[in-house]
Amino acid sequence: MIHPLTTQLAELFRKRVRRGGTRSGTVCVVTPDLGGKNLWSDRPLILWQDGEVARVQVRSIDSKTLVWDQPLSSSQTSTIYNGAPLQPGQTYEVVLLDDKGKSIVRDTAMLPQFVLLDRAKRTDISQKLKEIENQITAKQGTVEDVVAAKAQYLLDQENLVSDAFQMVYTAQPTSPELKQMTQQITAIACGSDESSATNGKANPGISALRASLSQTVQYVAPRP
Structure with missing residues (x-):
């Protein structure tokens, strides 16, 4: 079963990842x-x-x-x-x-x-991320809960896709589902097939996640 975080972050990333890298x-x-x-x-x-x-x-x-x-x-x-x-x-x-x-x-x-980003904007974002972490930690949330909330903020409020991905990619401790999710986002961003991100072994849950992402991810035109 896919951890709810995986599905949530897939939904967050799907409209913002630039297909093709x-x-x-x-x-x-x-x-x-x-x-x-x-x-x-x-x-x-x-x-x-x-x-x-x-x-x-x-x-x-x-x-x-x-x-x-x-x-x-x-x-x-x-x-x-x-x-x-x-x-x-x-x-x-x-x-x-x-x-x-x-x-x-x-x-x-x-x-x-x-x-x-400019210093003032980066400071504002850092303060907001710290507030998010403190709020979730006070409720005894997990590391994955914190990562999900921070990534959601970076995507929804700031549209900082690479920062959100880095937040997930470098999360410690991580989980197999979280790791495979970042592998799938990487594969989809680069137009690779599923086997390249899972060492040739298909995972039904991750297959469903990939299908959800691949159906809705939007292309962002390269820089002029």
């Missing part, structure tokens, strides 16, 4: 551009599917400078930015490189971009 060539970048460029987190999750990625870079488009360069292990498909403080209002792009130092996303127009 930032796909170019062999790689699909899922976040930080899952459904819009604006971000609350100054330590964004960078998640991709497929492609042999040797390192990831974050570059400032405004100042035309390299702000982060991170080597990766051969098995990595995600990392969290931990470079110099990001500047609110500036536009950044994520570049995935192969072992020869060449960008895997060949079309520069397809490089995923993000913009950190």
Whole structure:
């Protein structure tokens, strides 16, 4: 049986996930551009599917400078930015490189971009998320209850799709249902089939979730 959280978050994400991710060539970048460029987190999750990625870079488009360069292990498909403080209002792009130092996303127009919200807005959101956590903890809610409520706020009130996904993806402790839900959202965002997200083993409950998502997820046009 699917945990109610899984169904709830599927409903929240279904209208906001950008089908196709930032796909170019062999790689699909899922976040930080899952459904819009604006971000609350100054330590964004960078998640991709497929492609042999040797390192990831974050570059400032405004100042035309390299702000982060991170080597990766051969098995990595995600990392969290931990470079110099990001500047609110500036536009950044994520570049995935192969072992020869060449960008895997060949079309520069397809490089995923993000913009950190201004300080006041980020502070307001942080305070609201803390209030949500305190309210649910006072009622002896579970970690999953807290995650669900925070993700709902980020999606419904702020339309911060990548932040909401990161909230779910990095939740600790997690559950098998929660983990498979993020795998399914990733697969759907990148146009993959179910077996790629479940190691070839179909799960009836997750199949139903995927069907619900795939029937209603809306496409958001790429940046002009």
